[in-house]
Amino acid sequence: MDGFSHLDDSGRPVMVDVGGKDPTVREAMAEGIVIFPGKVFESLVKDRNPKGDVLRVAEVAGIMGAKKTSALVPLCHPVRLDHVSVSCELDPKGKLARITCTARARDVTGVEMEALTGVSVAALTLYDMCKGIDKGMVIEGIRLLSKSGGRSGEYRAEVGP
Amino acid sequence: MDGFSHLDDSGRPVMVDVGGKDPTVREAMAEGIVIFPGKVFESLVKDRNPKGDVLRVAEVAGIMGAKKTSALVPLCHPVRLDHVSVSCELDPKGKLARITCTARARDVTGVEMEALTGVSVAALTLYDMCKGIDKGMVIEGIRLLSKSGGRSGEYRAEVGP
Amino acid sequence: MDGFSHLDDSGRPVMVDVGGKDPTVREAMAEGIVIFPGKVFESLVKDRNPKGDVLRVAEVAGIMGAKKTSALVPLCHPVRLDHVSVSCELDPKGKLARITCTARARDVTGVEMEALTGVSVAALTLYDMCKGIDKGMVIEGIRLLSKSGGRSGEYRAEVGP
Amino acid sequence: MDGFSHLDDSGRPVMVDVGGKDPTVREAMAEGIVIFPGKVFESLVKDRNPKGDVLRVAEVAGIMGAKKTSALVPLCHPVRLDHVSVSCELDPKGKLARITCTARARDVTGVEMEALTGVSVAALTLYDMCKGIDKGMVIEGIRLLSKSGGRSGEYRAEVGP
Amino acid sequence: MDGFSHLDDSGRPVMVDVGGKDPTVREAMAEGIVIFPGKVFESLVKDRNPKGDVLRVAEVAGIMGAKKTSALVPLCHPVRLDHVSVSCELDPKGKLARITCTARARDVTGVEMEALTGVSVAALTLYDMCKGIDKGMVIEGIRLLSKSGGRSGEYRAEVGP
C-alpha cells in the first residue's frame, strides 16, 4: 500500500473497513523513555520514592490510557483487549525511565496504537508527577518494538531496546 | 520543593490542594516531533495528501486530547481551558513533522500537561494514519518549551525549537 | 466577523482564545422535534408507555449529553454549567415529540452548543427506544431558539416555537 | 413487536438481551442536513474555507461521535465497529450541507444508532464552527436511509436522499 | 489461585491475559441497598415522587455506569455486554431501596464488575437525588449475588437477598 488508508480519494478521513478480515491473535510491544534532569532522577531513586510509587501510578495510568486509545485517536477501531501491561523502570546510567507496553487481542485490527498510547500516557504521568521538582523532562523514542498477527505479519524494529 | 508533591508522606498518590492559589493567566507551549521513514514522508508531501488532511486530522485530535488531560493523567486537576491550538508542520530537511501545542487558561493550576498531552495525541494520530505505509515512525523530543503564570513563574526550555 | 473563528489563517482548526472575556451569565435555549410514524406514536401515548418513561429516559440522556458537549464538538470550550434541563413533550396533533433544552452558565463562552447537544442526544435516545417498533422516525428542526449574555448579546430565532 | 423493547413490564429501562442472537454483518446509513443562512453559506464556499477544512473537522468529529454512541444513548449496546465514514458535502442550490454516515459491524446488534449519532455530531460541529458568523443554522432531516443484516432484515427509507 | 492475578511478580499492576480463554455466556447479579433517613423515605413514597421518577433516573444511571466499568476500574477488561438491567425497589419495612443489577455477555471474562458497578452508580444517583432533603443516606451491602459461566464456574452468595 503506498497511500493513506485513513483518507478516501477525496481526502476525507475514514475509519477503514476491516469487515473482511478474520480475527487472529495480535500482539504489539512499544517503548519510550523519559529523560530526567539530575535533580529529579535523584529524588526518584532516593528516599522520596522508596516504594517506587511514582512508577506504579504511571503504570496504572498507562494501562487505563491504552484502553482509551480509540477515543483519543480519531480513526482507530475500538478493540476488545485481552491483555495490557506497562512497565516503567529506572535506568541509573542514563538517568531515565524506560517504559514498555505490551498489548494483546484476538481481533481484526492490530493493537500497535494501544501499545503506543499506553507508553505515551505513562510518560505523561511521569512528567506530571515530577514537574514540581523540575520541568526539564523530555519524552524520547516512542516507537513500536514489535508486532505480530494480522495480514501484515511480523514487524520488528531495526534497533532493539 | 525537593520531593513529589503528588505523593503524601506514606507514598499515597494525591491530587495536591491548589485551594489556596489565586487564578492567574497560565500559558504553556510544548513541542514534539515525529520522524518518518523516507517512504512515508514522500507520501505526506506528495499527491497522496494534497490538502494536508493528514496533518489537519492530527491537529483536531491534539486539541480534543488536550481537553481530556485530566481524565488521562491521574493526579492532574481539571482545568477550564481558554484556548488550545495544535500545529503540525512538515520539515522536508529532517523528514519529520514538528508538532507544537499552546494552551491557555485563567486558573489556579498550570496547563503544562494540557500542552504536552495535545502534542502526544497529535503525534499518536500521525503515527496511526501513516502506519499502513510503514511502521517505523519514531516520536521524539516531547517537552515543555515555555510556561508563564502561577507561583513558579516563567519557564523556558534551555534549547529552543 | 465574517470568517470562521475556529480556523486560523492557514485553515488550521483552533479552540479560539476566550481569555480576554469576562464571565457573564449565559443562557441558551434550543429545540428540535422527532416525527413518529403513526404506529410508534400510538404506542407512545397508549398503555405501552403509561408513565411517560420513554420521555424521561430521553430527558436524562439529554442532560448527560449536554455535559459531554466539549468532548463531542472538537473546538468547543469546556464550560462549568450552572443548570441544564431537557423537556420532551408529545404533540398528538403532529404525532411528534417536541424537545427543548435550556442551559445556563456564568462563563466566558456561550452555552449554545450545550443546549443543541442536549436536544440532539435526547432525540437520538427517543429514536433508539422506538426503533424496535418502526425505524421511520425523523429528527427535524434542531436549532437555537434564543441566547443571552456575552458580547454578541441577545439572539432570538425569527420564528418561535 | 408492538411495544418498547427498552422498557420492561413495569416501565423500567433495560438494555435488551441480545445474547441469543448470532453476529452477522450489519450496515446502516443515515443522513441529515444543515441549512445555512446565506451569509454563512457564502463564507463556506468562498475563500474563507478554501480547502474545505470546516467540513473535514466535522467529518472527524462525526466518526469520533459514532464511536461514543453507547456512552451517549443510555440503552444502546457497545458495538465493535468495523467501519465508519462520514461525508459532509455542500449543496449550493439548497445552501445546505448534506451529511451522510455509514457504519458497519459484525455484531449481534444493528448499527443504526451509530450512523445517526455520527450524523448528529457532525451537524453539531458544523453549527459550532459557523455560529460566529450567524446563529441561524437549522439541522433537519436526520434519519435512517437504509440498514441491512440482523433479524429485522433490510430497511430502506421511503424517500431516498 | 492464592495471589493477586492483577499484580505481576514485582508488584506491578497488569491487565491479566485472557487470550487463552474461550468466550462463554457469562452472567452476574449484584445487589446493594441504600438506607434512607425517615424524612427522605417518606418523600420517596409520597406524592413528591408519584411516578417513581427518582428510581427510574437511578436505574438509567446504573445501566450507563455498567457500560463504563472498564474505564473506572483500572485492570478490568473491556466487555461487549449483551444485556444490563438495574432495578431499584423501595422497601417500606426497612426504609431502604434495594438495587439489583444483572449483566450478561458472551465473552472471555466475567461480568461481575459490571454488575457491581451498575449497583454502585445507581446507589450514588439515589444519594444525589435525595441529598437535598437529608444527607444521612448510607449505602450498604454491595456484593455479588451470583455468577455463572467461565472457568471458575458457578458462584452463589451464601446468604441470598
Added chain:
Amino acid sequence: MDGFSHLDDSGRPVMVDVGGKDPTVREAMAEGIVIFPGKVFESLVKDRNPKGDVLRVAEVAGIMGAKKTSALVPLCHPVRLDHVSVSCELDPKGKLARITCTARARDVTGVEMEALTGVSVAALTLYDMCKGIDKGMVIEGIRLLSKSGGRSGEYRAEVGP
C-alpha cells in the same frame, strides 16, 4: 426543602440551577469499607502484597473516579476540584479495608458526590483485584462523614469513623 430538587413539578429530571450561588470553599469527606473473606485478607497483609500495591492502585482509581463524578451521576454539576485524596487502610481486627476520600473545591455546588464516588470506585477496584482469590467481599457503609461550605453549612455524620 422537603422535596426533590432534582425533579421539577411534572417529575422531569433537572440539573438544578446554581447560578444564584456564590463560590465558597467546599469540602466533603466520605468513607466506606470493604469486608474481606479471611483468605483474601491474609493475602493482602502477607507477602503477596508486600508494598501495598493493591491499595495504591485502588487509591489512584478512586481519585480518577472522583473526577468522573458528573459523567456518572446524571444530575450532578461539573466541578473544578481543587483537591482529592483517597486513602485505603487495612484493619486487621475487622479483616477489612477502610476507604476515605476527601474532596475540596471553591465552587457553587458541594463536593459530597465527588467524595462518595471516590470511595465507591476505590472499593470496586479493591473488589476487582481480590476477586481472583474469593468473590465474597462486601462493600459496606458508604456514607458522608462531613461537609462544610455552601448554604446548607456544616454536616457531620452522627457516628464518626
